[in-house]
Amino acid sequence: MDKSLFIKTKTVNIGKLNMAIVRFFTHVHIYNSNNSCWTWIGNKNKQGYGYFGLNGKTWKAHRLVWVFAFGKIPGGIFVLHKCDNPMCVNPSHLFLGTHKDNMDDMVAKGRAVNPKKDRVACKNGHLFSKENTRYTPKLSDNNKVYINRFCRVCDRELAAQRYALVKLKRQQHV
Numbered sequence: 001m002d003k004s005l006f007i008k009t010k011t012v013n014i015g016k017l018n019m020a021i022v023r024f025f026t027h028v029h030i031y032n033s034n035n036s037c038w039t040w041i042g043n044k045n046k047q048g049y050g051y052f053g054l055n056g057k058t059w060k061a062h063r064l065v066w067v068f069a070f071g072k073i074p075g076g077i078f079v080l081h082k083c084d085n086p087m088c089v090n091p092s093h094l095f096l097g098t099h100k101d102n103m104d105d106m107v108a109k110g111r112a113v114n115p116k117k118d119r120v121a122c123k124n125g126h127l128f129s130k131e132n133t134r135y136t137p138k139l140s141d142n143n144k145v146y147i148n149r150f151c152r153v154c155d156r157e158l159a160a161q162r163y164a165l166v167k168l169k170r171q172q173h174v
Helices: 014-025 061-070 099-108 152-173
Strands: 004-007 010-013 028-030 038-040 051-054 057-060 078-081 094-097 133-139 145-151
Touching: 014 051, 014 061, 051 061, 057 061, 061 078, 061 094, 078 099, 094 099, 133 152, 145 152
Parallel strands: none
Antiparallel strands: 004 010, 028 038, 051 057, 078 094, 133 145
């Protein structure tokens, strides 16, 4: 029997892999309960996800623990958190999904943020009042309808600029 584990495109000797697993878990704080998160206490990126070097490659810690526990991750597939904690590396808190699954999970857990939604004024400072706001539905690539918000004052100013430009071009051609 071959004593190696396939990780991505490299074959790793089990002895080296066991040492990597031991080294990996020196960066993990496991609480008493089996149900609790296993917190990554090693290096983290800006989003709070842990990362770990193995065989010259930097792995996200939760993806690597998935490989240790369950094997290879299919291409284009994400490792998602049931617990919604980016520092968690407890394999029982992880599941596989597509990008769409990840976005749907984000919306379902209330983490979806629309930075423009909470704006009270347009980029030129005009308030989004009932009288000054125009709404237009937009169909996205995944057939969801989004509502775009536009400032009527900016619309009028832009229309006046366009009209002046057209008028100027007509005068030049006469």
